[in-house]
Structure formats: C-alpha cells, structure tokens
Amino acid sequence: MCAAAVRHGRRSGVPPMSSMPRILSLSTGWCSIHGGINSFNTEICAALAQIGCPVDCIVLEADTADVANAQRRGVRLLSLNQQGGDFNSALGTQVGRLLKAEGLSPDVWIGHDLITGPPMLTAHALARATTPKVMFHHMHYLSYKALEGRSSCNSSSLAVSLEGQED
Numbered sequence: 001m002c003a004a005a006v007r008h009g010r011r012s013g014v015p016p017m018s019s020m021p022r023i024l025s026l027s028t029g030w031c032s033i034h035g036g037i038n039s040f041n042t043e044i045c046a047a048l049a050q051i052g053c054p055v056d057c058i059v060l061e062a063d064t065a066d067v068a069n070a071q072r073r074g075v076r077l078l079s080l081n082q083q084g085g086d087f088n089s090a091l092g093t094q095v096g097r098l099l100k101a102e103g104l105s106p107d108v109w110i111g112h113d114l115i116t117g118p119p120m121l122t123a124h125a126l127a128r129a130t131t132p133k134v135m136f137h138h139m140h141y142l143s144y145k146a147l148e149g150r151s152s153c154n155s156s157s158l159a160v161s162l163e164g165q166e167d
Contacts, residue, residue: 020051020052020053020054021053021107021108022053022054022055022056022104022105022106022107022108023045023048023053023054023055023056023106023107023108023110024055024056024057024058024099024104024106024108024109024110025041025044025045025055025056025057025058025110025111026057026058026059026087026095026110026111026112026116026119026120026123027041027042027057027058027059027112027116028059028060028086028087028115028116029059029060029061029062029066030042030057030059030062030066030069030070030077031066031069037112037113037115037116037136040112040136041057041110041112042070042073044110045057045070045073045075046073046074046075049073049074049075050073050074054076055074055075055076056075056076056077056078056102056104056106057070057075057076057077057078058078058079058080058095058098059077059078059079059080060079060080060082060083060085060086060087061079061080061081061082061083061084062077062078062079067079078098078102080094080095080098086115087115087116087118087119088118088119089118089119089121089122090119090122091119091122092118092119092120092121092122092123092125092126093122093123093126095119095120095122095123096122096123096126096127099123099127105127105129106129106131107131107132108131108132108133108134109123109124109129109131109132109133109134110133110134110135110136111133111134111135111136112135112136113135113136113137117135120133120135121133121135
C-alpha cells in the first residue's frame with residue numbers, strides 16, 4: 001500500500017511513512033526530450049516520490065536544468081557524467097562506485113529493458129544487495145496486442161503462442 005492509503009484511513013499492512021522504500025532507478029536521461037524509456041522513467045520516479053518514497057535516479061549525463069527539474073518533482077538526480085553513448089554492463093561498476101560515494105543503499109532497484117537493466121543488475125550484484133530488483137521490459141505495442149483477451153495467469157503458454165510473430 002502507499003501513502004495515499006494511509007491518508008484515506010486504510011491501515012492494514014501499510015508501513016509508516018518513515019519506512020517507505022528508497023528507490024534507485026537507472027535511465028539514460030531525464031525528462032521526455034530523450035523519449036521512450038526516459039519519459040516513462042521520469043514519470044514513474046516522480047509518482048513514487050509523490051507517494052513518499054525517497055527516489056534517486058542515475059543518468060548518463062545531467063545538466064543543472066535536469067537536476068532542478070528532478071528536484072522540483074521530488075527526485076534526486078545523479079549523473080555519471082558520460083557524454084553521449086549508451087549504458088552498458090560495464091557502467092554497473094561506475095554506478096556502484098557512485099552509490100558508495102553517496103552513501104546510498106537502495107531498497108528497490110529499477111532498470112529498463114536491455115538499456116539500463118544489465119548495469120542495474122551488475123551494480124546490484126557488486127553491492128551484494130539482497131533487495132528487490134525491478135526490470136521493465138518495453139516493447140512495441142503490436143508485440144503485445146496479440147495478448148489481448150488471453151489469460152495472463154499462464155504466461156508460459158502466452159510466450160509460446162507469440163513465438164514466430166513479426167514485429
């Protein structure tokens with residue numbers, strides 16, 4: 001449950017506000033200027049911050065405007081100072097060093113697809129973290145439209161039925 005549930009009087013299983021999980025998300029950039037994953041990541045980070053979670057987001061490169069925008073939305077934005085390029089598993093080591101330097105121990109780690117998922121997994125392993133990991137898999141709408149109306153309770157049969165479909 002979230003902080004909104006607490007405000008509405010639902011107490012069963014609701015952690016006190018002080019125990020909201022610290023979220024770490026990795027993304028290539030902040031805001032929607034970079035499109036796709038960054039747009040989604042910005043909004044999910046802001047939503048988690050709005051319900052009371054402390055949220056840190058590590059991006060390849062952030063300028064002062066990005067940092068200020070994130071701060072206004074309740075997110076602490078940290079930069080790897082990597083101009084251009086993409087995330088790769090090797091950057092997981094740099095993410096780990098940054099977390100250590102900042103004294104951060106995330107409760108939940110978020111990565112996106114093949115873009116920031118592998119470095120998130122690398123940093124998580126290097127930190128010997130036992131906390132949950134979330135990997136968002138982003139795909140083209142038509143790739144999952146075929147699942148409409150099918151039960152999601154038996155995912156193995158759905159995966160088999162999608163094999164061989166064109167994008």
